[in-house]
Each structure stands twice: as C-alpha cells, then as structure tokens.
Amino acid sequence: MLAKITVADYMTTRLIKLTKEMTGIDAIKKILDHKITGAPVFDEHDKVIGMFSEKDALKMVLEVAYNQSSAGNVTEYMTADVVKVEAEMSIVDLAEKFQNTSVRSFPVYRDKDLVGIISRTDILRALATTAYAENHGNVA
Numbered sequence: 456m457l458a459k460i461t462v463a464d465y466m467t468t469r470l471i472k473l474t475k476e477m478t479g480i481d482a483i484k485k486i487l488d489h490k491i492t493g494a495p496v497f498d499e500h501d502k503v504i505g506m507f508s509e510k511d512a513l514k515m516v517l518e519v520a521y522n523q524s525s526a527g528n529v530t531e532y533m534t535a536d537v538v539k540v541e542a543e544m545s546i547v548d549l550a551e552k553f554q555n556t557s558v559r560s561f562p563v564y565r566d567k568d569l570v571g572i573i574s575r576t577d578i579l580r581a582l583a584t585t586a587y588a589e590n591h592g593n594v595a
Contacts, residue, residue: 462549463542465581466563466571472497473507473533479515479526482507492559492574496533503562503569505533510557539564540573546581553578 471494473482486494486509493508507529515532519525538558540549542565549561553575560574 460546460581460585461542462540462544462546462563462573463565463571465546465577466542466573467577468571470495470569470572473529475499475504475528475530477529479512479529479532482529483512483515486512491572493572495537495562495569495572496529503537505530505535506537506560506562507533508559510559537562541565542570546578549573550578550582 471485471489471491473485473494473496475496475498477485477496482494482496486492486507493506493511495503496505496507498504511532511534515526538556538561540552540561540563542563552561560572562569563571563573
C-alpha cells in the first residue's frame, strides 16, 4: 500500500516564494512566519535558482554575528545546487532519500514545472496515516 502513495499525494502546493532581490533577513522572516523549513528562491523569470533553508539562515546569522556586518542578499546564502524530486516518486523512496541526507525539504517537479514542496514532516505524516489506517482496518 505505501509504495503506491506518491509525493504528489502529500506535498504542499501553496508555495512560499522568495525572490533573488530579497535580503537574507526578509527571507528568514518569511520562513519563520510561515513555519516552514525552507523555500525556493526565484529569479525575475519565475525560475527556481536555489533553495533557502533554516541551515542557510543559521549560516547567515552566524556570519553576521561573527563579522559584525549586515546581512546580505538571499542569493549569497541559498543553496544553488538544488536537489529535486518528481511528483510521482513513491513516498517510501523519498523517505529513504530523506534518511540519507540532512536536507529537510525538497522542491517537487512534474516534468520541468515546480508543483510543490515536500518535507520530512509531510513524509512522516503520510507514513503514519497509512500505517494507522492499515493497523485499524481502514485503508487510507
């Protein structure tokens, strides 16, 4: 049953977008306000050019604190080499991928289009919901 559930079934489709012109501080405020682990950074053509995560935010804050400088642009701290996952990927396969990385969320693509974000919490929710349903006779 679990192998048939895809990333698309549990991904978040309401994307919080960061822009390349945004300051690092504004990006941090946005991810904190929305209680998310990270968000995609877009260029002026609405193309994803990176991901800005909590880890990137911590790096920025520490750098600012140690160097007593001002925070720079989000593009200075984002992860530019973005690892993407496909919407039709099995959540079991993605759970294994999460287990082998420190990344807490991935952008989800269908072909070349960004269609959502999936986090560890989303995967855990999918696995727990399905396991509960199977153990209690309700197929989710």
